[in-house]
Amino acid sequence: MPQLAADNVKWARVDEIWAEYERTHNLTGTARQAVGIDPETGEVFLGESAADIVARLKQEGRFRPLYYRWSDDPYYTHKGGRR
């Protein structure tokens, strides 16, 4: 499963970037935010939601797919009921 291995490497990099961001930024008292991370460049984008980040990046002409999580939760979605 080479694709799965590649995905795991990407997510490991994403987690590493976020850990570094948390270490170097004071997020105390800030509200829960959606976080978009580019594992290639190490850039971190914050917004109200993934849709908010997408809209902003498109407006600025620098949209590309990012890896998403929340500032307080590595899992963007919880499907606890139906699935």
Add this chain to the structure above:
Amino acid sequence: MTGEVDSRGTPIVRLTFGGRDWVAVIDTGFDGDLELPEVLAPHFPKSSAGPSRTTLAAGRVIEEELFVVEFPFDGEIIEAQTSFAPTDEIVIGTRLLRSYRLEVNFVTRTVLLERIPRSCFAVLVSLRASRPTMNLRPTRGVPFEPRPL
């Protein structure tokens, strides 16, 4: 917007897309906006936001592609985040309903989704903060009167 509790005891609303009716399950254990059947993908102008991680009921973690779609809901076109799955039903999560009051009556098998205007929401939050012991139950068409518990 109204719906029903189906024969399995699941709250649903019925939505129409692409010339057919779809069952949309209201899933309060799902904190996203939407999950859509894969066959509906061609009906929505969409853009991939990118991958995200999702936890399922048994604690299993999967990776899903997150899309931003223009979704017709309750008489409006709203921007919603969704994933596509090989299912035949739509799943509505709590994030899509964050401006709604949801009432499920399992006795009468009815579902009511009532949009709460933002101005009303601000008043409710303010009242809740200042009078935490009040029972606040706004109802459409009925003047709002806080009742002591």
